[in-house]
Amino acid sequence: MTQRKRLSNTQSSTQNREEDDDTTFTQPSTSQVQRGLEKVTPAQVDQKTAEVVQYFLVKDQKKMPVRRADIVKHVVKEYRNIYPEIMKRAAHTFDQVFGLKLVEIDAKSHTYILINKLETTDGASPINSPANPKMGLLFVILSVIFMKEGVVKENVIWNTLKKLRVDPGKKHEDFGDVKKVVTDEFVRQRYLEYVRIPHTEPVEHEFRWGQRAEIEVSKARILEFMGELHGLEPQSWSQQYREAHPASNTQPGTSSQR
Known part of the structure; x- marks a missing residue:
């Protein structure tokens, strides 16, 4: 019990500390970014973008989300005034070179993950x-x-x-x-x-x-898995089926089963 309390308290204090870290950085405006780009060379921007891409790829090996505060502190550093441009270029690199999509999963703490575009598109997980x-x-x-x-x-x-x-x-x-x-x-x-x-x-x-x-x-994939496991149709779980297939909610037979 004591150990669990410590775990809960540690998670809470860590979250608060993470949120505090990010208050030191304010997202630059478009005009600030433009002025910042005038002070650096294209090669410097490309180099910093490559460093951000590498940082994300290393974190992604262990499926670790990446916070904006950490990107700025550990990678972007003195280039923080062009942070939005660096992130835009990094996202383009992930998309065109690696087939990955950069997604912000928490707008409050500005936390990002990489997801595989091909797996998302074809419904696989x-x-x-x-x-x-x-x-x-x-x-x-x-x-x-x-x-x-x-x-x-x-x-x-x-x-x-x-x-x-x-x-x-x-x-x-x-x-x-x-x-x-x-x-x-x-x-x-x-x-x-x-x-x-x-x-x-x-x-x-x-x-x-x-x-x-x-x-x-994919929640639909989970239902298929459960259906195979129990020898039932996915529609047998009506509430879960509606959640997994929101576009099919009006189809006959999907809302009457329990």
Whole structure:
């Protein structure tokens, strides 16, 4: 219980500190950017853009979101007065060279992630790759949350994983410390939200989908997976089907089943 309280307090203080860091930077206006570009060479802008692209790619290897404050502090530095131009060029590079899309997932803290445009376009999910066991674990957790209407107490997740022979209390050969992966790594990557439930003693937490999951993960694919698992049509879960297929809400047979 004490450890969980510390975790909750640490997450809160870290978030507050991150928000405070960003108050030192004000987004330059168009005219400020233009004046700034007049003071640097095209080669300098290209070099700084390349550094930002590299910074994102390194962070993306571990699916870590990137905050504006960190980009400015660690990469852009003295070029902060042309930050918008650098980011625009970096986004163009990701799009044209890597097939990636730069997405702001949190407008308040100005936090960005990279998503694969091809996977998003054809409806596939990067989480479905069998080559990455952690992503398979994440897909199972997100599936449970989605099927439980968006929020699940943590004991439900732990019990589900135990049924799959992944004991959160034991070190796993693929995942290592399972609880740390789920409550720390997946949370920092913004795939999951791990929220303390108010007025619970002992302290309880619940899981929700994170901002990255909302962008990257196909709810329709989850329903297909559940249908295959249970030998049912995806429409058997009417509420989830409507959420996964909003354009199909008016079709016959999609709203009468329970």
